[in-house]
Amino acid sequence: MTDATSADDARQLLLVHTDRALTGGIEDPAVLAAVVGIERLVVATGSTDAATLRAAVEGRLALTGEQPAQEPGKAHGEGHGARVAELVAEAERHVVAGLLRRSTGQSIDAAVVNPEAGAYPVTTDATLVRAAVRAAQRSIDAMPYYGVRYGERGARFASSDSAWLVSLAPLEEGQAVRQVAWLSRVLAGRGMPSWLMELHLDELVAQVREAVDDAAVGALPAAAASLTVARRRHVDDDLIDRADTWAREAAGDGLPVPRTGALVAAASADVLLGVTADDHVLFDWLTDRERVGAEVAAAIHDVRDRVRSHAT
Known part of the structure; x- marks a missing residue:
């Protein structure tokens, strides 16, 4: 099988599954990769319509710049041609890898969904x-x-x-x-x-x-x-929300990401629970001086101090 044949076979398999009709257990790794690829297109386009998904796989959405209907709550550019094209290309690569697994008799594991993930089990039920x-x-x-x-x-x-x-x-x-x-x-x-x-x-x-x-x-x-009960022993939902408010009031648009305060409070809960030894992996990223200025970094430090003083 040539590379061109593999790519064509992968695209045809994606097209077969644009109707999202498959149910039950999946035994073929190429089919699982196709189901995953199509569902990522569903989220990206905001559409479950088979014709829209076929257009995405065939490149017509990317080339014409069509804007399919978008479900509420979507973010970061669903429906944009470039994003759709990237997802289609990725899906084809994953299906090609699945076809190779099929030809060599390899079973399904997480690497079918994400080649970097490794060989742990995942659900094989299509729905x-x-x-x-x-x-x-x-x-x-x-x-x-x-x-x-x-x-x-x-x-x-x-x-x-x-x-x-x-x-x-x-x-x-x-x-x-x-x-x-x-x-x-x-x-x-x-x-x-x-x-x-x-x-x-x-x-x-x-x-x-x-x-x-x-x-x-x-x-x-x-x-x-179980996670919620454990976290609330030290940082309840109200404190998560208050930390978010403190961060917004102190730094506003200067925060590195939305919900910075909530993330700080949540990381503090993990430290207090012993889930992590400290919060430096998150906190150092949030306060990196290449990402935020000195005043914002100081404000985030203050939020962490306030969370710790209010935690139970």
């Missing part, structure tokens, strides 16, 4: 895969910090992590809680406070309920609640 991808992107849209700091690589990891998280739903609650706590600790050490996992799990639960039913969420609400 749940779509819900996981939507939840990942909605979480990113709701928190601009992700995009500013982690870029497109972060978006890919959000999808693979989300596809793993949804696979925890059938577990016994204690198992799911432990697995989520482990991932939360890993991500907190990389600058993503556990509060962000709370928010993402809430979105994931909402997407699964909408796509399937209440029973399908399984242990996920309990896992989310």
Whole structure:
């Protein structure tokens, strides 16, 4: 199979799945890659219409600059031709990799969703895969910090992590809680406070309920609640909101990202809980003098001090 043939086969497989009609378990890694690629286009275009998605895959949206209908709450340029073209190119690459896996008999793992992710298990249920991808992107849209700091690589990891998280739903609650706590600790050490996992799990639960039913969420609400209960022992929701207000009042448009104060408070909660030894990975990024001026950096330091003084 030549490179050109592989690319053509990948595009044809993407086109087959623009109707989003596939349900049930997926055994073919190329098909899973296609389902993920199409769902990322759904989020980017704001449309579930098969004709719109076909136009995106075929390059007609990118070339003509069409602006498809956009769902409420979307951010950072969904529907723009360049963004759509990038996602189509990425989807084709992932499907080509999936076709190679198919030809060599390799099984499905997270690398099918995100080649950088590694070989851990993810859900192979088509409906749940779509819900996981939507939840990942909605979480990113709701928190601009992700995009500013982690870029497109972060978006890919959000999808693979989300596809793993949804696979925890059938577990016994204690198992799911432990697995989520482990991932939360890993991500907190990389600058993503556990509060962000709370928010993402809430979105994931909402997407699964909408796509399937209440029973399908399984242990996920309990896992989310475990993080929330732990965090609230030191930093409750009101303190998260107050920290955000303090930061906006002190620095306004000078803040490095929206919700800086909330992120500072959430990172402080992780330190107080012992999830992380300190908050330097997040805090150093927020106060980097190449990113903010001295006055804004001082204001963020003050917010952290106020949070610590109000924490229980």
